[in-house]
Amino acid sequence: MASGGNGGGGRVIRVLNVAEKPSVAKAVSGILSRNQGGGMRVRDGRSRYNKIFEFNYTIRNQPCQMLFTSVTGHLMELEFDDRFRKWHSCDPLHLYDAPVRKYVPQDKLDIKRTLEEEARGCQWIILWLDCDREGENIAFEVLEVCRQANHNLNVWRARFSALIDREIHQSVQTLVQPNQLFSDAVDVRQEIDLRIGASFTRFQTMLLRDAFVLDFATDDRNLVLSYGPCQFPTLGFVVERYWEIQAHEPEEFWTINCTHNFDEGSATFNWMRGHLFDYTCAVTIYEMCIQEPTATVSKVKQQEKLKYPPHPLSTIELEKRASRYFRMSSEQTMKVAEDLYQNGFISYPRTETDCFSEKTDLRRVYELVVRHFLACVSKPAVGAETTVEIDIAGESFFACGRVILAKNYLDVYRFESWGGSVIPTYTFGQQFIPRSLTLDSGVTRPPPLLSEADLLGCMDKAGIGTDATMHDHIKKLLDRFYAIKDSSTRFSPTKLGEALVMGYDDMGYELWKPYLRAMMECDMKAVSMGTKRKTEVLETCLQQMKACFLDARANKGKLFEAMAIFFERSNRSSGGEQQVVGDVVRRCGLCLESDMVLRQKPDGNFMVGCLGYPQCRNVVWLPGSLSEASVTENTCTSCGPGLVYKIQFRFRRLEIPPNYSAQHIGCIGGCDDILRQLVGICGTGSRSSSNTFGRGRGNPTASSSAQRGNSRAQGSCAYCRQTGHLSNDCPSQASRSCTARSQEVDLQNGLENLQSLVIHVERLAICALPILPATGEESSFHVNHGSAIFSFGKIPSVEVSAQILLRPLAAEEVVVAKVLQIPVVCHLCQQQVNQ
């Protein structure tokens, strides 16, 4: 370490030390002051929680007078400028550009004053914040406050991972500089979370709250329908499982069971085949067994089995187990853990625990923590397990028996058990006649609703929230009336929660899935590693989310439709008008039976839909920026079959780019470039699976709200959304890949038809950037493919709008990427995957 500019020689310098929480300030001061002359003194700061410890210490031969205080987590918060704070102060869209500022909230002002006062009298500052990204960000918050009070501070960062003597002494002798990149990554997260959260929350609250009778809320005028990048995916997990259960169709299966009794006892033998769904097949085998029922022992295996104690308790594991064993909510568990920590019984509950108090306490969480610790350091339980296999008429059956030899850790860990079962002794080749041989039937059952432990597991796996915040997100679902928890701590969505997820799902968005958060996490990592710049990530992400927001707003009809399934319309809003039957635009090319007419939806968006609805769901959605539309008497000379009447459009000036005219006479038959471009820029009134401008493939009913229930389950096919098979086995896959192949050939043969390709990509995308990159311009965007993130590199020499996909890449998209010669590179292995 360089010698401090204000230090030098033997003169004692004053060093301000700041920890993230009072307990760390106290613990580190205790370690550093031990065996130092003068001992340790404590005095109050302006905040009653954050004391100041004083002692002498020598850093690299420099005698120091150490002042050690703390903050309590983040010192600052990010907020919009005052003029954007009120909900009706601006269009929520502006929250993507509105100025934001960091400020010290009222309840942290006393800590700020302490820091300012103490910093004035010091030459050095050592930042002892936790060594993670949030800690680094807090370090810069502390620094900002202290530097304003004293410009000449010499700044150092202590890196430590445990509050043990050796590590603390070593870290203070090898001080480093704070890491700006780590802090930048947190700045990015904060700003994105704030802008997305506030814009979508205001949007959906103001859109839906007054439009429907939300009977569950006592005061629905003050209800907030919040959206957040963590709370919504958490809700998504709950809804997805709920839909999976709804979609489950019980299926009868058949199994053969065999029992054997003799002097030593009895045994139940299970059929090696498990069960069969084919009754005829099961009956045939059963009859074979009945005719030759003599059982011959074909295998006897004896082995020692160990049951291992649990791993040390992490915060999430503590929450899961308390929920499983005691049915305590994760929020309640964290409250108790916090209390135990405050009273000195357990170590800090929000980070991994590596020390345990010897004191005892009757509180259940404490008992769990202690017993868990004791189990961790105990020996595994030991059992002797016997497996016997028998043969009856060529069919195999097996039975297992277990004797517990030593309970070991199970003695102390009373929350777990290991059942034993005794079976008689069998020898190889032994024969016997079973006591019973039965053909039994059963039905498949759906998975259970998600338990709190399941939900925590899903969040943990998907990286939603941190160990300190997961329980908050779960509680938020309950507080917002998005989900309920039943008496067995299992979660199901409320009508509101289901409607919101359904609405976004019908738009084709996966805003309720964890991919967005995963992508943000990926970007944050890139910022903290220095491979991407903070401004670049912020700009890209917010631009994409703004486009997504615009698109969601243009498709708000889908949210309306989903809400209307569950709730009565309210007379408080003006959105309840009936749809008017409009003028005929053309004959429907899908059902060939009805006319397509121009209509304005209750939410204001325009569409050209088939009068054969609901039997025929052919629809063409028009740009979201339309204020008026009327069918003219002019017909298009290039589109067909049959007459296609042109439409007079009037667009909202502020919602279209300046180089487009607000008045336009256009055609929906597919020839109109201007209309197509405006759809690309402004989005449409819907993103239903029906095609835009009547092109491309479309399963006209795939995402219809009316089909809900059976089509959304996790177990349903990702391609056709039908149940009964997964995407791997999709019967439509064969024809689908043929389509993809022929399309590939078509496209390769005639890349002049690029417009349809652009539309094709758009239709599949979750949200489209409104800005078209210039031809050949370098750009990049990400694609989440299963668990891997792909990035599209150079935009090829065609005009195609950049996309951001928040879901796995479909086969057709891979073809599109291939045809466009877009390299798809795996972020994880850096290999090109579509060569």
Next chain:
DNA sequence: GCAAGGTC
């Protein structure tokens, strides 16, 4: 009245 992240 919005987010998520610290911690009291």
